[in-house]
Amino acid sequence: MAADVQKSADVTPVTDRGAKGMSTFHMLIFAGLFVIGLIAPFYLYPVFLMKILCFALFACAFNLLLGFGGLLSFGHAAYFGAASYVAAHAAKVWGLTPELAILAGTGAALILGVVIGSLAIRRQGIYFAMVTLAFAQMVYFFSLQAPFTGGEDGIQAVPRGHLFGLINLRPDFTLYFVVLAITFGGILFIYRIIHSPFGQVLKAIRENEPRAISLGYRTNRYKLAVFVLSATFAGMAGATKALVFQLASLTDVHWSMSGEVVLMTLIGGMGTVFGPIVGATVIVTMQNYLATWGAWVTIVQGTIFVIAVLLFREGIIGVLSKWLKKPL
Amino acid sequence: MNRTGLVLAALAASMMSSAAYANDINIKIGVLNDRSGLYADLSGEGSVIAARMAVEDFGAAEKGINVEIVSADHQNRPDVASTVARQWYDEENVDVIVDVPTSSAALAVNELSAERGKVFLVSGAATSDLTGPACNATTIHWTYDTWALANGTGRAMVEQGGDTWFFLTADYAFGHALERDTSAVVEEAGGQVVGTVRHPFPGQDFSSFLLQAQASGASVIGLANAGGDTTNSIMQAAEFGITQAGQALAGLLVFITDVNALGLETAQGLVLTESFYWDLNDGTREWSQRFADELGTGNKPTMVQAGVYSSVLHYLKAVEAAGTKDAEEVVAMMKEMPTDDPLFGPGEVRADGRKIHDLYLFRVKTPDQSEGPWDYYETLSTIPAAQAFRPMDEGNCPLVQ
């Protein structure tokens, strides 16, 4: 299915670099982004920046599944939100330190990814997507009913705690650098997954699954593996977000959140490395500044969807990549 | 973040000669509510207008108090409310947040306000937890709460003979709380709860649940839900002939804007409790006319918007009296000074942050009884302030224990 996606997107395949690790060009870009990340909190509101970082990681995780795995999941909010709830609960009720709380949340997303993934993988294309949606709705229902999630109040007043028991994360500024480290780490890890033998096999499966099978690859295992990885990193983003906003709520597991991450990936550029980061930045910034306009946000988002699909299928980074004639 | 800036100081300064006081106090009021969703009509822009009117009526400019009002839309979500409040307090020096309908959002802002030491004047939200376990020294719950509504409507209906109740409850924390509070009142007044059904929130078709309510034979069907769920339930109850067949509907959280949306034909006979009605007396009428002229949509003010006016007015008086805008001092002064305004009459703010005033039991008029637009209510009784709200010692508020 995503074979058509790739062809029609017409982007120079990123994974052509093979398993050689990070290209110099990409290394420079990552370094540049990191430097921007280090300077930004001195100029912009740190909480706003942390929101961008968390969603950038979420979008990269989703892109791993869609752009590189070729699998469209309609229910990715389930992992993001479930991890958010578990991390919030771990920090507030169990009193875990923030790094352990985030680990707990990520772990929950991993388990959920294994359970849902192993069932969803059995189907292809739109049916696969609908199975993921069905399970995401069940997760939403569970979040609504279960006492520990607090229903529509959510889990509030989540303590940020002390990192490793030492560093107080209550000041936004301190927390920002921790979040920067976590999200960058996650994004780089995802990059490494893409540029590895595993990533190569994924590409083969995405382009021609029957052929990959005939070559002896257990494609279902690879598909499950990328699903679980994607869910895990989405969870890491959600768990971190819970600590940033000190709140885990139903919004995190609602299907509109799943829709948002699709939008971020689409606008940024599916199947590109930096696309999701750009897409997340654009969408979060837009929501921030347009929020006064009330219903206009929906209209603008809808218009962006339409324009992106009709004219900019490659996304911002995809277009940039074509223009520069280099993979991004 | 998002704000509509409204600098009254500049306006006042340009309109009248400003006798500048040596030590001016600068105050920024944030009106945070639903501007585009389900509760936009009962709060929304109207609350901003109410706040503005309070600042003008108080005469802030001549007293050396410069007030700026900003507003934002929290979309009835706690995460958005929390984010806006956080940004307002941290980045934009907002001193006090007012309104905030939707209990989950109010609880989130309450938490943040307490942590940051800022004043929080709640008008829109209903949860009685704000003066219970979640109470603190800088929050005041102004207009109404779930306990007061349950007590007003529940007790009144039992006393009128509606002694068997069936609840149609929205299946979320707020709905459960409303059902719980009203059940307690009903049983205490000698009534009986014969059944309850929880519908998914939000719902659209209530026919199945209404049928169950009808089958129970209860004399009163209590609607423990809000907004669209309530209006839909009422509409469909009329469609299925439930009210015609003799069962009474008790709207446990109904606003005048809901009655307006339903129309008198459907809503007639509905019994409800509110703390303000535009047509109650000359004082309310005069203010409501001014409000309606400003709003310009033809809508009359709701009790939530009236509460914003009243709370901001009292807040400014307290700031003037205390000579400071420090949160704890101002709120302490608000509790010390009795309140009086043409909207709610005389009242006071209790130690647990609960504002006390009279409540009214209303019944929606029939189309024949109504003499004009927004002439919707007939007053069945007045519940005196002292009995209208939960006794302070029953709330589990840490401040008074």
Place this chain on the structure above:
Amino acid sequence: MFELLGITPQALFGQLLLGLINGSFYAMLSLGLAIIFGLLNIINFTHGAQYMLGAFVTWALLHYFGLSYWWALPLAPLIVGASGIVIEKVFISRLYHLDHLYGLLLTFGLALIIQGVLRNNYGISGLPYSIPPELSGGQNLGFMFLPNYRAWIIVVSVIVCFGTWFVIEKTRLGAYLRAATENPTLTGAFGLNVPLMITLTYGFGVALAALAGVLAAPIYSLNPNMGAELIIVVFAVVVIGGMGSILGAIVTGFGLGLIEGLTRVFYPEGSAVVIFVIMAIVLLIKPAGLFGRTA
């Protein structure tokens, strides 16, 4: 036995009848969606917004032109169907050569725009629209009081669903349609105007959604979001029924109404999620859906 379940037979029949009424909506909505997907391979996420538009046009016809419900019944589907044709010609037809995903994203974006514009202009509280006097009142069936309007809904749904199924499966026009979508080039070579048929089919599917909207206007809250939560349920129905199958959509639609009705009696809190549980189970056992053709 009924007493063990905690409900009397009369009450149960009443609930089942109500479930059937709701099922009519699901059936009509999923019928439109199934036609559009089954015949055109478009995942029409705008369907919920088009249902809502049907209700809005009904209200507008009364509010601005004084045209009653009976005018709205044919007019609203025509108007909204025409808007659907415009959408197909301007937007969707550019995406046929691409993956399903893009059609879905585009129609999702269009839905957001439509909902947002109407929300801006009409608010979210809902607009009043009363049941037409000819259909008000009801019948006391003994086990329940059935409003005439609800009976009307079932009648209209059954006629429309059966009629559509008959046309598509049993008539020549339907055969042409099915041929055109299975093999457009060959069918075009026979002289049939394939793009026109595709456009009209999409318009028809949209008109079905709008018709459901007209039926909904007097009894459900008429607001811009009325289709938003409904759309994913309808999708689930179509998927369970089998994405290419007209009969599957109809049967599943009515079936879901019944199951939802039963769930509302025995576990009401879960009535919103039961469809997804069923969908997950069906997809895992019978991947193409209950009546589906391809895996």
